[in-house]
Amino acid sequence: MPNWAAVILAAGKGTRMKSKLPKVMHLLAGKSMIEHVLDLVKKNEVERSLVILGHGREKIEEFLAGRAEIVIQAEQLGTGHALMQALPYLDGVDNIVVLSGDQPLIRPETLAELIRIHTDSQGAATLLTAQFDNPYGYGRVVKDGEKFVKIVEEKDATSEERAIREINTGTYCFNVAKLREALRRIKPQNAQGEYYLTEVFDIFVTQGEKITTFCTKDGNEALGINSRVQLAEAEHVLRERILHYWMDEGVTIIDPASTFIGCEVKLSRDVVIEPFTTLKGKTRIAEDVILGPQTTLEDCVCETGCQVAHSVAKKAQIGPRCNVGPFAYLRPGTVLEAGVKVGDFVEIKNSRIGQGSKVPHLSYVGDSQVGQSVNIGAGTITCNYDGINKHQTIIGDNVFIGSNTNLVAPVEIGEGAVTGAGSTITRNVPAYALAVERSTQKLKENWVRNKKQ
Numbered sequence: 001m002p003n004w005a006a007v008i009l010a011a012g013k014g015t016r017m018k019s020k021l022p023k024v025m026h027l028l029a030g031k032s033m034i035e036h037v038l039d040l041v042k043k044n045e046v047e048r049s050l051v052i053l054g055h056g057r058e059k060i061e062e063f064l065a066g067r068a069e070i071v072i073q074a075e076q077l078g079t080g081h082a083l084m085q086a087l088p089y090l091d092g093v094d095n096i097v098v099l100s101g102d103q104p105l106i107r108p109e110t111l112a113e114l115i116r117i118h119t120d121s122q123g124a125a126t127l128l129t130a131q132f133d134n135p136y137g138y139g140r141v142v143k144d145g146e147k148f149v150k151i152v153e154e155k156d157a158t159s160e161e162r163a164i165r166e167i168n169t170g171t172y173c174f175n176v177a178k179l180r181e182a183l184r185r186i187k188p189q190n191a192q193g194e195y196y197l198t199e200v201f202d203i204f205v206t207q208g209e210k211i212t213t214f215c216t217k218d219g220n221e222a223l224g225i226n227s228r229v230q231l232a233e234a235e236h237v238l239r240e241r242i243l244h245y246w247m248d249e250g251v252t253i254i255d256p257a258s259t260f261i262g263c264e265v266k267l268s269r270d271v272v273i274e275p276f277t278t279l280k281g282k283t284r285i286a287e288d289v290i291l292g293p294q295t296t297l298e299d300c301v302c303e304t305g306c307q308v309a310h311s312v313a314k315k316a317q318i319g320p321r322c323n324v325g326p327f328a329y330l331r332p333g334t335v336l337e338a339g340v341k342v343g344d345f346v347e348i349k350n351s352r353i354g355q356g357s358k359v360p361h362l363s364y365v366g367d368s369q370v371g372q373s374v375n376i377g378a379g380t381i382t383c384n385y386d387g388i389n390k391h392q393t394i395i396g397d398n399v400f401i402g403s404n405t406n407l408v409a410p411v412e413i414g415e416g417a418v419t420g421a422g423s424t425i426t427r428n429v430p431a432y433a434l435a436v437e438r439s440t441q442k443l444k445e446n447w448v449r450n451k452k453q
């Protein structure tokens, strides 16, 4: 949008979070609050975002590099003072939208509507409000009939004003020229001795400037996060939004109450999610996949028709029609080609398992390349680590690894070869050979009977 910019206030300390981490860096549905707000701005095609930083700024600055312009408010003297810091950077900008870094639940369509109303009205300011049953702590919007009168903070309000349920969400659009003029005139004469941004409204009213209010229907959008309890409340709201969105898109979620889906996860139609399942990061799930119960996937890709139950996977790629679990652990770099079976108590790391191969039980496969239609017997271990370095195991197509085989890497098992159960394989096995490494079984006939006599 031409000549618009967003200013995001985020210099406050967030004392009540009791955290090393700056407040706006706390995560909601897997994404930091400040990113939620920046994404909201971006979805509205406002190109410039200025973030006002103060407390803990070093930790946020690094994170925001290249994503937003940073403006420092060295001393936190109030929301009005915070916005003053942005003015020198707003030359040539006609209108701004002001948001708070700790209010990440505003919907893109609500902000779009606020911007549209501001553009149409051509007024000095447009204010996003909400109706709260319990408005405690928020600035109240005082009106005379439909006419805007002022915003009064909780600490400065009379008991009559405190009864007002329409609150200031802290999200506004301003005409920059008029804002400059008004900010010059505000003074820290209030209960908190701060420069209140809300005081510019008093100045606009005195000057007869046009102020429009827009009340959102969804009060949750105004939720400000000041404490861990509010963080959990916001998480709950966002989680329900995400779950409803995916159900509307054709995903079956058996038990929404025990399902957690991060805001960057992408699902497809006819995916079924069983209870107690968490999907995180940039996980991508194709059609007809069945996930859960009790499954956690982070940054994974699940291709069409695969199933994962009672398992944990991170940065793994699970091919079409694969069957994973119960109790499998797929670590980063795992690639399962089509139709692979990974069963119970199997751990796979940094390995590719070829089409149709099976690792059905109790195995560790690390740093390996496994061909197609391979059967890996129960209890097989790739001994990939010699205490200093990691080494590769290469297994050709149609290999049969007998149960309880140790494959001491680096080692290569040629196509179609077989290893005998219980073998420790330390040398390469040529194609179609049998490798057995174990002592010959001794038999003592009637040993037990003789002993008992």
Ligand code: UD1
Pocket (backbone or CB within 6 Å): 009, 010, 011, 012, 013, 052, 073, 075, 076, 077, 078, 079, 080, 081, 082, 100, 101, 102, 137, 138, 139, 140, 151, 152, 153, 167, 168, 169, 170, 195, 196, 197, 198, 224
């Ligand atoms: C503010 C509004 C109140 C509104 C509420 C909505 C004022 C005076 N009051 O109150 O009407 O109902 O938000 O949540 O504006 N910040 C700075 N620098 C500062 C002070 C604050 O950057 O010097 C930032 C904070 O980090 C936060 C935002 O501004 O992101 C709002 O500040 P906060 O102290 O939470 O204001 P409230 O008291 O909640």
Ligand code: MG
Pocket (backbone or CB within 6 Å): 102, 224, 225, 226
């Ligand atoms: Mg606040």
